[in-house]
Amino acid sequence: MPFAMTEAPTPFAIGLDGGGSGCRVAICDASGVILGRGEGGPANATTDFDGTIRHLCAALDxxxxxxxVAVADLAGMPAHAGxxxxISAEVGDRVARALPxxxxxxxxxxxxxLAGALGPQDGSLAAIGTGSFFARQAGDASRSVGGWGFQLSDQASGAWLGHELMKLALHVSDGLVAESPLMRAVLEELGGPPGLVAFGRRALAHDYAAYAPRIVEAAKAGDSAGLSLMWQGATFLRxxxxxxxxxxDEPLCLTGGVGVHYARYLDDMVLIPPKGSALDGALALARRVPA
Amino acid sequence: MPFAMTEAPTPFAIGLDGGGSGCRVAICDASGVILGRGEGGPANATTDFDGTIRHLCAALDxxxxxxxVAVADLAGMPAHAGxxxxISAEVGDRVARALPxxxxxxxxxxxxxLAGALGPQDGSLAAIGTGSFFARQAGDASRSVGGWGFQLSDQASGAWLGHELMKLALHVSDGLVAESPLMRAVLEELGGPPGLVAFGRRALAHDYAAYAPRIVEAAKAGDSAGLSLMWQGATFLRxxxxxxxxxxDEPLCLTGGVGVHYARYLDDMVLIPPKGSALDGALALARRVPA
Incomplete structure (x- = not known):
């Protein structure tokens, strides 16, 4: 036998992370070393329950x-899926029953x-991309607010910034608010109020969020509308x-394509970069699952 | 001949008033007495141009x-259509060319x-129903702001009040804002955050505006959420x-199903009831049409 057989490390915990664009699974040993990884399709438990289970199982395989290792050998290992x-305890229970x-x-x-970004330390997370949510952990307790979607929530998000930009553009056009280079450009590109109204009738969250990078950059360049919107977003964050x-005195972690750009409006806060991903957080929470 | 023939009064001006639910036409003599009236179908020049012309012509007939009188005999009379x-001078010109x-x-x-509500006097109008707009006249000059639709405008309107109510309900559910009887009732009726999110995904302006009467009444009863929303609406109006x-010191006329309810939040202003309708305003503006 040319190679000595060594005993494989024993799997210890399973982390599952799923969102609207895909899911990820990782298996680690007792010291946290990753033994295996898998990826799969979207996993939003409310919009597509069956697809979520199918994609998570494929990634687990x-x-x-x-x-x-065989999946059956892992069934008794502590696992956590985020x-x-x-949106409710019922949905969570249903997912738990459907997984092997x-x-x-x-x-x-x-x-x-939250657990991935902060690791074990107390503090908060502002996760701000197209949507937004805010969360805090202290000891083993955690709580989040926001994240209910563009129509009624997600203030400070990219979609929110873009939507507020369009509302402000109509105020500028109506002469209620002073013009700025950003407002002038947006009004011209969209064809004035009639074009803005037409845009607003068909726009979805990602259409509004597409304007967020320009708002961020305009604010950096001193544009009054850009600054007003970023300060309003930062005010909601606070x-x-x-x-x-x-x-x-607690650490705050800003994540997401928009979140990081709020740093300059929060210079009185203790900002830290994220320690890890949501998958790292899922593994950390799996370690807390009772035997 | 049992009756003496008297000469019919000479028509002098034509007023046309059209909105999303119907149109009205009136013909008056030189002293303002109405000689004939007609009603017809919806007349929104942007959403249905051909229908608008057809409905206006039917009401004119x-x-x-x-x-x-024959329509042809009126072709040279001063007329105004509101x-x-x-939404642009082009649309107005196109309507003018299409009418006989x-x-x-x-x-x-x-x-x-505006002209109907205030008559000839200087002052302002806040027209607030499902949507909203604000206008002011001084001498022969007038100007309006808002009214661009629920998605990007119409602050203080019924739809705006209902939308803000739903956003506030999620803040209450998240523990960011104190509960109130109105908030408790709305959260319970809609099934908490998941129900609110589902409502927000399908709701149109009139769905949100359906909550406005309850907001108005809750505010009168001292409900903190109702009061907060009405004061926010009144602040935008100002x-x-x-x-x-x-x-x-100028008069302000509050109209529309929601508008009148802002009176109690504007007790420092000179509030007057509307002098007349939009059709009265169209006749008044027809009298200003140059020969």
Whole structure:
């Protein structure tokens, strides 16, 4: 025998992370070393429950193959899934029953993002991309606010910034608010109020969010409308963190394509980069699953 | 001959008023006495141009029959049409060319509502129903702001109040804002955040506006959320009137199903009831059409 057989490390925990664009699974040993990884399709438990289970199982199979273990051998391992669309305890329970894992807890992906970004330390997370949510952990307790979608929530998000930009453009056109280079450009590109109204009738969250990078850059260049919108977003962020009980000396992690750009409006806060991903958070929460 | 023939009064001006739910035409003599009236279908010049012209012509035919004159005999009379959807000078010109009237001016219905509500005196109008717009006249000059539709405009309107109510309900559910009887009732009726999110995905302006009467009543009863929303609406109203140059000693006319309920939040202003309708305003503006 040319190679000595070594005993494979024992799998210890399983992390599952799922959102609207895909899902990821990782299996680690007791020291946290990743033994196998898998990826799969979208996993939003509310918009497509069956697809979510199918995609998570496919990703789990790939991760098991990588770790050299059978799925059945993992059924008793502690596992945690953080998924988009876990809007109630019922949805979480339903996912837990449908997965081939006996010791799995299921929460919203906000919980895994929070645990991943902060690691074990107390603090808060402002996750701001097209949408937004705000979360805080202290000890083993965590809580999140926002994230209910563009129509009624997600203040400070990219979609929110773009939507406020369009509303402000109509105020500028009506002569209620002073013009700025950004407002002039947007009004001209969209064809004035009639074009803005037509845009507003068909626009979805990502259409509004497409304007966020320009708002960020205009604000950096001193544009009055850009600055007003970014300060309004930062004000909502402070309001949400206050509501969560965030303390001035605690770390705050800004993530997402828009989130990082709020840093310059929050220079009195203790900002830290994210320690890890939502998948890292899922593995960390799996370690807390009771035997 | 049992009756003496008297000469019919000479028609002098034609007023046309059109909105999303119907149109009205009136023909008056030189002293302002109405000689004939007609009604017809919807007249929004942007959403249905051909239907607008057809409905206006049908209503004009009825008014002419009532006045005992042929449409052709009126072609040279001064006329004014105030229509929904006249979002640009081009749309107005196109309507004017399509009508069988040579001396007709065409504007948005906000102009005729303003002229009708205030008569010849200087002052402002806040027209607030499902949507909203704000207008001011001083001498022969007038100007309006807002009214661009629910998606990007119409602050203080019924739809705006209902939308803000739903956003506030999610803040209450998230623990960011204190509960109130109105908030508790709305959250319970809609099934908490998941129900609110589902409502927000399908709701149109009139769905949100359906909550406005409850907001008005809750505010009267001292509900903190109701009061907050009504004061926010009144604050926007003041902002819009300031932008229009409204002076504290000028009359302000509140119209629309929601508008009248802002009176108690504006007790420092000179409030007057509307003097007349948009059709009255169209007749008044017809009298200003140059020969």
């Amino acid at each position: 790939i991760a098991c193959a990588g770790a050299g 998924l988009a669309g876990v 894992l006996r010791r799995v807890t299921v929460t919203e992906d906000s919980d895994t993002m 309001f949400a963190l206050d509501g969560l009980g965030h303390r001035a | 009825i008014a002419c029959a009532g006045a005992g 229509l929904a959807g006249v 009237l040579r001396r007709v001016t065409v504007t948005e219905d906000s102009d005729t509502m 902002f819009a009137l300031d932008g229009l140059g409204h002076r504290a």
